[in-house]
Amino acid sequence: MISPAELQMAAQALRDGLLVAFPTETVYGLGANATDAAACTRIFEAKGRPLSDPLIVHVAPMQSHPSVTDPNAILEELGQSGVIDLEAIPTHTQIVLRRLIDACWPGPLTLLFPRGARIPLLITAGHEHVAVRMPAHRVAQQLIALAGVPVAAPSANRFGHTSPTTAQHVRDDLGDRVSIILDDGPTQIGIESSVLDALQWPPVLLRHGGVTRERIETIVGMAVRTSAHTEPGLQTGLAAPGMLEKHYAPNAKLIICNNPFDLRRELTVQGARGHKVGLLLTSAHQADFADDHTKYIVGNDHESMARNLYAGLRALDSAGSTVILALQVERTGLGAAIADRLQRAAA
Numbered sequence: 001m002i003s004p005a006e007l008q009m010a011a012q013a014l015r016d017g018l019l020v021a022f023p024t025e026t027v028y029g030l031g032a033n034a035t036d037a038a039a040c041t042r043i044f045e046a047k048g049r050p051l052s053d054p055l056i057v058h059v060a061p062m063q064s065h066p067s068v069t070d071p072n073a074i075l076e077e078l079g080q081s082g083v084i085d086l087e088a089i090p091t092h093t094q095i096v097l098r099r100l101i102d103a104c105w106p107g108p109l110t111l112l113f114p115r116g117a118r119i120p121l122l123i124t125a126g127h128e129h130v131a132v133r134m135p136a137h138r139v140a141q142q143l144i145a146l147a148g149v150p151v152a153a154p155s156a157n158r159f160g161h162t163s164p165t166t167a168q169h170v171r172d173d174l175g176d177r178v179s180i181i182l183d184d185g186p187t188q189i190g191i192e193s194s195v196l197d198a199l200q201w202p203p204v205l206l207r208h209g210g211v212t213r214e215r216i217e218t219i220v221g222m223a224v225r226t227s228a229h230t231e232p233g234l235q236t237g238l239a240a241p242g243m244l245e246k247h248y249a250p251n252a253k254l255i256i257c258n259n260p261f262d263l264r265r266e267l268t269v270q271g272a273r274g275h276k277v278g279l280l281l282t283s284a285h286q287a288d289f290a291d292d293h294t295k296y297i298v299g300n301d302h303e304s305m306a307r308n309l310y311a312g313l314r315a316l317d318s319a320g321s322t323v324i325l326a327l328q329v330e331r332t333g334l335g336a337a338i339a340d341r342l343q344r345a346a347a
């Protein structure tokens with residue numbers, strides 16, 4: 001449990017331009033005052049992240065009336081606080097954004113908006129659009145509200161490494177590069193938010209994540225597109241993080257196998273090469289492999305797999321695995337985001 005005093009201290013640290021790691025429903029974030037370019041520079045330094053990769057700005061539910069969830073009021077407030085440029089959004093696009101906000105905020109959906117005057121270009125990596133999300137986590141919401149500023153936050157890991165789902169993961173990656181780490185236990189969803197560009201029509205899903213493509217399509221009432229960056233393997237040209245072909249990677253080499261038969265064969269091949277092989281398995285396949293293998297069980301349904309994926313990769317790393325074998329995941333529902341992270345971690 002995080003005490004009110006601890007939260008106050010963390011909020012003050014944010015106002016002072018320092019870095020605070022905090023839990024969200026997806027993964028732990030590395031936060032800084034989004035209106036303070038110098039503070040945000042520290043995020044890039046601490047993570048070793050290139051300045052070409054834009055940051056998500058996190059906002060709390062209505063500063064004035066936290067209980068108000070009216071999407072109109074939320075958009076108005078984002079406009080008035082200078083996070084977004086509301087005037088620059090055409091009316092028909094506002095209707096789509098309101099629907100998405102109504103259905104998914106607070107929650108794991110990040111939306112693009114025309115950048116507001118208070119958001120430094122450093123955050124958007126020079127782009128005219130800013131990514132905004134309202135996390136569905138009590139601690140994140142309280143922290144942002146107490147700080148009284150929007151909070152820029154990438155996942156709190158070293159650049160390119162597996163995202164953190166516990167405070168210990170943050171300590172392991174960033175140590176004393178971060179002033180305060182708010183520890184509220186493991187995160188619920190376990191993989192990052194979906195990133196959607198609904199300024200375009202049809203909207204473009206830039207990153208698979210906590211809100212499924214199917215759900216987004218139901219809300220907007222039509223099929224969304226994906227970009228070359230969304231689907232790795234098709235990628236060309238410049239990329240942003242989370243859209244990089246290689247990302248979310250453990251230290252061990254990750255190999256994705258199409259079926260248990262392939263996995264067993266790979267286990268023999270890699271073992272013969274002298275590798276210490278770790279297995280990332282669903283509970284359904286747990287019994288197929290003897291207990292003398294290093295195993296991490298991620299559960300069976302997509303929800304538990306998402307929740308346990310990053311902890312599993314880190315645990316197998318810590319157990320000294322030099323190769324990790326995992327089974328392919330079906331790309332439906334949350335499975336699309338899990339398969340995406342596996343593929344990038346294996347790239």
Ligand code: TXA
Pocket residue numbers: 024026027028029030053054055056108110112124127129130131133135153154155156191192193194195206207240241242243
């Ligand atoms: O769940 C999450 O989104 C977590 C938690 C902490 O909120 N944050 C997170 O941030 O995953 P990060 O920096 O690791 O990933 C941000 C993603 C990247 O894919 C980035 O390219 C995209 O959001 N993004 C950020 N700003 C953007 C922009 N202006 N235009 C397009 N994509 C943007």
Ligand code: MG
Pocket residue numbers: 154155163241242
């Ligand atoms: Mg990240």
